[in-house]
Amino acid sequence: MDSVSQFALGAAVSVAVMGRRTAVWKAALWGGLAGTIPDLDSFIDFGDAVRNMTFHRGHSHGLFWLTLGAPVLAWIASRLGGGRALFKRWWLALWLALVTHPLLDTMTVYGTQLLQPFSEHPFALGSIFIIDPLYTVPLLVGLVVALARRAHRGLAWNRWGLALSCLYLGWSAAAQWHVRQIAEESLAARGVQDAAVLVTPAPLNTVLWRVVAVKDDRFLEGFYSLLDPQRSITFRAFDRGLPLYESLDHLWPVARMAWFSRGFFKMSEEHGQAFITDLRMGQEPGYVFSFRVARRGSGWQPAEPENLGWRGDVGRGIEWIWARMWDSDLPPLE
Structure with a gap:
């Protein structure tokens, strides 16, 4: 805290x-x-x-x-x-x-x-x-x-x-348990079985909740408000970058973040640089912790870890959270 x-x-x-x-x-x-x-x-x-x-x-x-x-x-x-x-x-x-x-x-x-x-x-x-x-x-x-x-x-x-x-x-623990039941029902209806599921509140409240489900080479993200009229969650699917992870998992920062995030991570490449991102804090595509861990040279070369996570418009994010609490049809914040 x-x-x-x-x-x-x-x-x-x-x-x-x-x-x-x-x-x-x-x-x-x-x-x-x-x-x-x-x-x-x-x-x-x-x-x-x-x-x-x-x-x-x-x-x-x-x-x-x-x-x-x-x-x-x-x-x-x-x-x-x-x-x-x-x-x-x-x-x-x-x-x-x-x-x-x-x-x-x-x-x-x-x-x-x-x-x-x-x-x-x-x-x-x-x-x-x-x-x-x-x-x-x-x-x-x-x-x-x-x-x-x-x-x-x-x-x-x-x-x-x-x-x-x-x-x-x-109350927060009880609300989390309630949302987890809804998340598991929604994932089962989508045919997703045995996924690792993370349920966390959106910033500053315990009304709007973010759900992340990790399964093999992809992860799903959805939101649920306790004020939503329906008992279901709409998920979007994203690639986790597992081939990149498998080529770099020998690097200590990569292995450490994979362990620390309890598997809730993704890897990505941008401008010849490899990043490992903690999926637990933020929402797609902006995350608080996204570390550059390697650069392309003659193959991948280790880089000094640097956090280049999201530093966007906090006010806009809070406005979206408030609006999404009341409107289940509001699209995710991009």
């Missing part, structure tokens, strides 16, 4: 655990900092664009490492906060602020390596977009009221903010 959401979640969790044992602003500040710490790996240059993408949400998001770090952070907070007797309470509050960060990230489609250092597996439910105001606003409102009132009623607002944000996550 975005940094504002993670700070707000960490702060709200810390305030809820600390209650009236310390100043609300202290609990919010330390919790917000703890909720931000895992994303500091964004400032590390791992060597190239593919490494920077696939090593993010790695060790810094491992529950094991965060659990080890919690008592150290709690010791600092209890000493600086003037409440040494509250060390155990700070420990609980900041441990929860730390671990809820990667757990929330797991709800997005990007992938979070929760089991580092024991496993690199990127867990990803993908039921919520990385920025969703309906998740973040209740947390912020609860925090603001708690900070302003500094009384029992203010703390209750913080708890309500946490509860509403958790309920929204539950």
Whole structure:
């Protein structure tokens, strides 16, 4: 999730655990900092664009490492906060602020390596977009009221903010499950069996959903709004570029992206350059992550990975999302 959401979640969790044992602003500040710490790996240059993408949400998001770090952070907070007797309470509050960060990230489609250092597996439910105001606003409102009132009623607002944000996550998972059933029915009606299916919300909402189905040398893309009158999805089919992948799968960036995307990728050639694209973030033909990995010379030659993904008109995209929520006949955004 975005940094504002993670700070707000960490702060709200810390305030809820600390209650009236310390100043609300202290609990919010330390919790917000703890909720931000895992994303500091964004400032590390791992060597190239593919490494920077696939090593993010790695060790810094491992529950094991965060659990080890919690008592150290709690010791600092209890000493600086003037409440040494509250060390155990700070420990609980900041441990929860730390671990809820990667757990929330797991709800997005990007992938979070929760089991580092024991496993690199990127867990990803993908039921919520990385920025969703309906998740973040209740947390912020609860925090603001708690900070302003500094009384029992203010703390209750913080708890309500946490509860509403958790309920929204539950709603997103239920809506995703519902759309997945419709997607599988629509694919079966089209004669597509045993495809890998990805169901994710369009940006900033959980009403409009994007469905991608990968099967052999092609992938299908369709959209479904919970407001659509019919229980079906219209899909468009696209080539995945498997022959190009088979000629370049020995390259580390190609193999890494194929693994990291869990098979939801395509490869393409443009102007003598080969690209591998993560199909999970964006929509055809524009994607956030599309890496140049090779150039034509005497055959294919490895190239320094560079992300040349879509940087188009965000406003136009949001307008299309809003319009498509209400109009099932609206053509896809080109």
